[in-house]
Amino acid sequence: MNEPVPGDHFSLVKQVIGTLDAGIRRLDDKTLSRLYANRRAALSTLQARHAGGGVLAFRRHPALWSMGLATLLLGAGWLVMHMPMPSPPASPDTSELDIQLLTGQLPPQVFADWSLVTRENVEAVCLTDT
Amino acid sequence: MATPLEIEHFLAEVERRAYKHALYAIHEHHSALDVVQNAMMKLVERYADKPAGELPMLFQRILQNCIHDHFRRARVRDFWVRLVSPLRDKDEGSPETLESLAASAEGYVSPSPEQTVAENQHLGMIEKALSELPARQRQAFLLRYWEGMDVAESAEIMGCSQGSVKTHSFRAVNALARKLKEMGLTP
Incomplete structure (x- = not known):
C-alpha cells in the first residue's frame, strides 16, 4: 500500500487487504493446479521461442536481419566479379x-x-x- | 530484458491475485481462469523482451483488457442467445438458461462446508462487498491498495486521468466501509 487512504478508513483498508491476501493463500487445489497449468502453458511458449534461436532469432531483430542480407549480397557480388569467366571457344584458323x-x-x-x-x-x- | 526465470517468478507471484481480480469482475470461476490464462499468454508472447520491472504494469493492463474482452464477447453471445431463445423456449425450453439464471441469482459466493470458520466468513463478506462495487471503483481499489500501484500507474492501466483514479478509489473505500458495516464487520 503506497497510497494514503482516508484517515478513518486506514484500518479498514488494511483489514480488507490482509483478508484478501489470506484468501489467496487458501485457494482450493483445483484452482491452484489450473493456475499452475496456465503458467506452464505460457512459459512453454517462451521456452519454444528461446529454443528457436539461430535463424528464428533474426526474425525478432530487423537490424541483424538486414545486415545479414547485405553481407550476403556483397559476397555474391564479389564472387561474380572475381569468378573466372569461361573464354569463348577459339574459332578455327581458316x-x-x-x-x-x-x-x-x-x-x-x-x-x-x-x-x-x-x-x-x-x-x-x-x-x-x- | 526479463529472463525466463524472472518471468516465471513474476507469474507465480501474481497469478492468484490475477485470478481474484478476474473473479471479482466476472463472477465465474472457469471464465476467470480462462482470462488469467489469456493474460499470461499475451504477456509472454508480446512482452517477454521487456525489462522485469515493467512486467507488473504490463500484466495488469493486459488483464484488464482481457476482462473487457470477456464482457464484450459475452454481450455479443447474449445478443444472439436472446435473438434465438424465443424460438427455443417454444420448442423445448432452455434448461441451460434457467440454470445460469439460478446461478447468477445466487451470486458467485457459495459458501462451502469448509467455509465455516470465522476467517472464511470475513473473506466471504469482503469479497462479496468488493464484487458489488462498481467496476471502476473495484479496479481502482485493487490496483492501488492490493497491487500497490501508484496513481499514475493505475491511471495508465485503467485508461483514465489520475484525478479519476483518486475519485474512484476514495469512493471505493467509503462504499466498502459502508457495506462491511451493514454486514456487521467493523475494523
Missing part, C-alpha cells in the same frame, strides 16, 4: 583454306555443303574431284 579457295586449289563444290568446311572433308572432296 586462312589456309581461304587461300586454297582463292587460288583455285579447292573446287567450288565446297560451298555446296558447308559441313565440308573442315580440313578432313575438304581434302576428301578434293581427292574425289581430282
Whole structure:
C-alpha cells in the first residue's frame, strides 16, 4: 500500500487487504493446479521461442536481419566479379583454306555443303574431284 | 530484458491475485481462469523482451483488457442467445438458461462446508462487498491498495486521468466501509 487512504478508513483498508491476501493463500487445489497449468502453458511458449534461436532469432531483430542480407549480397557480388569467366571457344584458323579457295586449289563444290568446311572433308572432296 | 526465470517468478507471484481480480469482475470461476490464462499468454508472447520491472504494469493492463474482452464477447453471445431463445423456449425450453439464471441469482459466493470458520466468513463478506462495487471503483481499489500501484500507474492501466483514479478509489473505500458495516464487520 503506497497510497494514503482516508484517515478513518486506514484500518479498514488494511483489514480488507490482509483478508484478501489470506484468501489467496487458501485457494482450493483445483484452482491452484489450473493456475499452475496456465503458467506452464505460457512459459512453454517462451521456452519454444528461446529454443528457436539461430535463424528464428533474426526474425525478432530487423537490424541483424538486414545486415545479414547485405553481407550476403556483397559476397555474391564479389564472387561474380572475381569468378573466372569461361573464354569463348577459339574459332578455327581458316586462312589456309581461304587461300586454297582463292587460288583455285579447292573446287567450288565446297560451298555446296558447308559441313565440308573442315580440313578432313575438304581434302576428301578434293581427292574425289581430282 | 526479463529472463525466463524472472518471468516465471513474476507469474507465480501474481497469478492468484490475477485470478481474484478476474473473479471479482466476472463472477465465474472457469471464465476467470480462462482470462488469467489469456493474460499470461499475451504477456509472454508480446512482452517477454521487456525489462522485469515493467512486467507488473504490463500484466495488469493486459488483464484488464482481457476482462473487457470477456464482457464484450459475452454481450455479443447474449445478443444472439436472446435473438434465438424465443424460438427455443417454444420448442423445448432452455434448461441451460434457467440454470445460469439460478446461478447468477445466487451470486458467485457459495459458501462451502469448509467455509465455516470465522476467517472464511470475513473473506466471504469482503469479497462479496468488493464484487458489488462498481467496476471502476473495484479496479481502482485493487490496483492501488492490493497491487500497490501508484496513481499514475493505475491511471495508465485503467485508461483514465489520475484525478479519476483518486475519485474512484476514495469512493471505493467509503462504499466498502459502508457495506462491511451493514454486514456487521467493523475494523
